[in-house]
Amino acid sequence: MSAAGPSQGAKAPRGGSAAHEVASVGAHITRRDLLQTGTLVLLLGRAQLASGASIVAVRVWPAEDYSRVTLESDRELKAKQTLIGTPPRLAVDIEGIDLNPELKELVAKVRPDDPNIAGIRVGQYAPKVVRMVIDLKQAIKPQVFTLHPVAAYQYRLVFDLYPVQAPDPLAALIAERLRLKEGGNETAPPPAPAATGPKAGADPLGDLIAQHAQKGSGPGAAPVLPPRGTGQTDRLIIIALDPGHGGEDPGATGPRGTREKDVVLRLAHRLRDRINATRVNGHTLHAFLTRDGDYFVPLHVRVQKARHVQADLFVSIHADAFFTPRPQGASVFALSHGGASSSAARWMAAKENKADLIGGVNVKSKDQQVARALLDMSTSAQIKDSLKLGGTLLQEIGRVGKLHRGRVEQAGFAVLKAPDIPSVLVEAAFISNPDEEAKLNSEAYQEQLADALMRGIEGYFAKNPPLARSRVV
Numbered sequence: 001m002s003a004a005g006p007s008q009g010a011k012a013p014r015g016g017s018a019a020h021e022v023a024s025v026g027a028h029i030t031r032r033d034l035l036q037t038g039t040l041v042l043l044l045g046r047a048q049l050a051s052g053a054s055i056v057a058v059r060v061w062p063a064e065d066y067s068r069v070t071l072e073s074d075r076e077l078k079a080k081q082t083l084i085g086t087p088p089r090l091a092v093d094i095e096g097i098d099l100n101p102e103l104k105e106l107v108a109k110v111r112p113d114d115p116n117i118a119g120i121r122v123g124q125y126a127p128k129v130v131r132m133v134i135d136l137k138q139a140i141k142p143q144v145f146t147l148h149p150v151a152a153y154q155y156r157l158v159f160d161l162y163p164v165q166a167p168d169p170l171a172a173l174i175a176e177r178l179r180l181k182e183g184g185n186e187t188a189p190p191p192a193p194a195a196t197g198p199k200a201g202a203d204p205l206g207d208l209i210a211q212h213a214q215k216g217s218g219p220g221a222a223p224v225l226p227p228r229g230t231g232q233t234d235r236l237i238i239i240a241l242d243p244g245h246g247g248e249d250p251g252a253t254g255p256r257g258t259r260e261k262d263v264v265l266r267l268a269h270r271l272r273d274r275i276n277a278t279r280v281n282g283h284t285l286h287a288f289l290t291r292d293g294d295y296f297v298p299l300h301v302r303v304q305k306a307r308h309v310q311a312d313l314f315v316s317i318h319a320d321a322f323f324t325p326r327p328q329g330a331s332v333f334a335l336s337h338g339g340a341s342s343s344a345a346r347w348m349a350a351k352e353n354k355a356d357l358i359g360g361v362n363v364k365s366k367d368q369q370v371a372r373a374l375l376d377m378s379t380s381a382q383i384k385d386s387l388k389l390g391g392t393l394l395q396e397i398g399r400v401g402k403l404h405r406g407r408v409e410q411a412g413f414a415v416l417k418a419p420d421i422p423s424v425l426v427e428a429a430f431i432s433n434p435d436e437e438a439k440l441n442s443e444a445y446q447e448q449l450a451d452a453l454m455r456g457i458e459g460y461f462a463k464n465p466p467l468a469r470s471r472v473v
């Protein structure tokens with residue numbers, strides 16, 4: 001259905017020289033191409049059309065983790081890039097294209113608050129060669145890769161610009177925790193004098209937070225956390241909230257154009273605020289978002305981030321879609337050991353697992369291969385706890401909205417694979433159902449849903465008190 005079918009993808013030479021590629025692209029103008037670009041053929045004549053690709057869209061996705069620049073084109077692009085140190089910038093020569101209005105739009109698409117990109121310049125460097133210079137705000141490790149047509153996209157040439165000094169999610173969490181404490185909107189736990197009590201070491205994360213607090217007390221005078229209470233009463237419980245999709249991957253889209261990635265982020269923010277204002281049995285709760293912005297986070301990175309902050313729970317938030325408008329109601333999923341609990345669950349997992357294809361990951365990156373292999377560990381205990389968590393969530397959601405199924409379903413969701421964190425995926429409603437799309441957009445229903453999820457999390461901890469931290473990340 002997409003403009004360029006798989007036959008063209010297969011034709012694109014992988015390791016071939018640029019010259020060979022340009023030649024082969026030129027030789028393979030099909031009748032379909034001519035039909036699709038009929039007007040252009042009349043205006044330009046065949047010679048120009050045959051000479052290369054056209055940029056159809058450009059996108060910039062800024063985020064702390066990394067900033068992405070995407071060039072979408074009707075044919076595969078060939079690019080050579082050079083990283084230049086001072087001032088830091090990435091110079092890219094893209095072969096086989098002319099500067100066009102779409103490409104020029106890039107310049108204006110860089111936001112002043114982009115953490116990584118200072119600006120982008122483009123120019124016609126030579127006939128059929130466009131030079132793009134990305135001016136950087138800091139030292140960057142770029143990943144440049146091509147994605148073949150998928151979903152609504154044609155070919156994509158992707159520049160992922162990772163800061164050499166990668167942001168540390170744990171440091172961010174600690175900073176936020178301290179900010180909340182400073183705000184004083186939380187009753188401080190009773191201070192305990194002994195830092196060397198018998199419980200010392202039982203809460204490595206708590207220790208780390210205390211260390212950071214002391215280290216950070218420079219000129220900025222970061223507040224020092226009150227000492228930990230007696231082990232049982234002052235244990236920070238971290239709930240990883242995982243808003244699905246983001247950036248290049250919009251997720252499902254409702255009949256009125258609501259995008260899954262937007263509504264689930266809003267819902268995650270509401271739940272975050274509730275979590276951060278809640279204590280369970282004297283324990284402080286704190287929410288950690290795997291994605292807090294409109295950019296794509298690969299599935300295994302979401303899991304990695306949650307493990308890095310030693311999350312106690314992982315709640316992935318989504319909104320279903322189906323081909324027909326009828327299906328409705330919320331569902332909750334856990335990981336399965338073997339097969340899925342139903343064909344619908346298997347279908348849903350396959351659909352959600354496609355996020356990486358649409359969002360776009362560099363499959364050749366070594367880091368990602370290693371990380372993925374690490375997640376294929378035993379998960380029996382995790383699944384047991386996840387089913388308990390899913391059960392309480394489902395029960396609470398059922399009080400405020402319809403349920404698609406009355407029990408927690410199971411399937412092989414990639415994002416639920418943290419072997420040591422109870423993990424569930426909540427499909428809050430069917431965004432493809434017009435009534436539910438409207439509800440997802442309504443502030444009142446978002447509030448109700450966030451309340452329900454909060455009660456579910458509290459209910460889980462009431463029956464399954466958190467254990468002392470003993471995990472090693």
Ligand SMILES: [Zn+2]
Nearest residue numbers: 244251318319
């Ligand atoms: Zn989704």
